[in-house]
Amino acid sequence: MSDKQENIVWHESTITKQERRKQNGHQSFILWFTGLSASGKSTVANALASSLFEQGKQVYVLDGDNVRHGLNKDLGFKEEDRKENIRRIGEVSKLFVDSGQIVLTAFISPYRKDRDLVRSLVGPEEFIEVYVHCSLEECEKRDPKGLYKKARNHEIPSFTGISAPYEEPKDPEMVLDTEKYSIKQCVESLLTELKQKQLI
Numbered sequence: 001m002s003d004k005q006e007n008i009v010w011h012e013s014t015i016t017k018q019e020r021r022k023q024n025g026h027q028s029f030i031l032w033f034t035g036l037s038a039s040g041k042s043t044v045a046n047a048l049a050s051s052l053f054e055q056g057k058q059v060y061v062l063d064g065d066n067v068r069h070g071l072n073k074d075l076g077f078k079e080e081d082r083k084e085n086i087r088r089i090g091e092v093s094k095l096f097v098d099s100g101q102i103v104l105t106a107f108i109s110p111y112r113k114d115r116d117l118v119r120s121l122v123g124p125e126e127f128i129e130v131y132v133h134c135s136l137e138e139c140e141k142r143d144p145k146g147l148y149k150k151a152r153n154h155e156i157p158s159f160t161g162i163s164a165p166y167e168e169p170k171d172p173e174m175v176l177d178t179e180k181y182s183i184k185q186c187v188e189s190l191l192t193e194l195k196q197k198q199l200i
Contacts, residue, residue, distance in 0.1 A: 013098070020100025024058045027199040028097045030122060031190070033106045034115060034169060035132030036161045037147055038139040040178035040186075041106040044132060047187045049104055057200060059102040062089060077158050083114050090118035097126050102200075110166045125197075129172040130190070136161050138179050 021028055031048070033041040045061050052059040064085075068075065072088055075081040086109050096103035109115050119127045139161065140148045151159035158164040174193055176186045194200045 017098050017100060020098075024100050026057055026102065027125075028058075028100045029102060029126045029128060029199055030093045030097060030118070031102070031104045031128050031130055032093075032109070032115065032118065033104065033130045033132050034109045034172075036134060036136060036139045036166055037108060037159075038142040038144060039132045039134035040176075040183065041108075041132045043183055044176060044178070044186050044190075045104040045106040047183050048190050051187055051191060052102060052200065055200070057102055058100060059104065060096060062092065062103060062105045062107075064107040079111075079158075079164075082110065086111075086114040086118065090121050093118065094121045097122050108160050108166070110160045110164065112167045112170065115169070125199075128174065128193075128197075129169055130174045130176060131169045131172040132176050132178055134178045 017028065031045070033045050035041050042061075042063050042065075045063070049059050049061045067089060068085070071092070072085050075085050086107065089105060089107060093103045093105055115129060119129070143149060147156060147159065148162065150156045151162040160166050174190065176189065178186065181189075191200075
């Protein structure tokens with residue numbers, strides 16, 4: 001144990017996760033949206049959040065770019081920084097689950113090992129990996145932030161899908177094809193799945 005940790009003791013919360021869930025009227029869990037840039041992760045996550053919020057659910061979206069404006073603004077995009085980015089988000093997401101909320105995370109999270117790490121932080125029923133599938137060609141056509149163009153012009157080093165790898169999920173709980181289906185259809189599929197799992 002390091003000097004930083006030896007005098008730290010976990011303090012149990014007076015209010016349990018189960019009590020928070022009971023008051024909220026739903027389970028708490030992570031919906032982890034992963035996929036290439038411009039695949040539609042943030043768009044689907046926010047659309048789902050709006051639907052859940054209208055139903056009275058406690059829900060929050062953690063978005064990759066937004067988190068890098070604050071909590072992770074000290075991190076770059078090298079492999080070790082990407083890993084630390086996901087590790088921190090995993091720990092924050094775990095806190096949301098403990099608080100009885102639904103947390104939707106929209107991160108490219110290109111490495112399976114990092115996503116599996118987050119999965120290991122919570123219970124088996126508390127992590128749902130959602131692969132937002134969209135071909136690289138379609139993502140480049142969309143390119144809402146102009147990032148692919150910059151990557152092709154070598155203005156952005158280590159850009160996922162171009163000069164850095166993206167490891168597709170091997171066995172995600174859900175796959176959303178945003179080339180084939182509309183945002184509304186994707187949200188409906190997610191809501192159906194969550195109801196079937198008795199999470200909402």
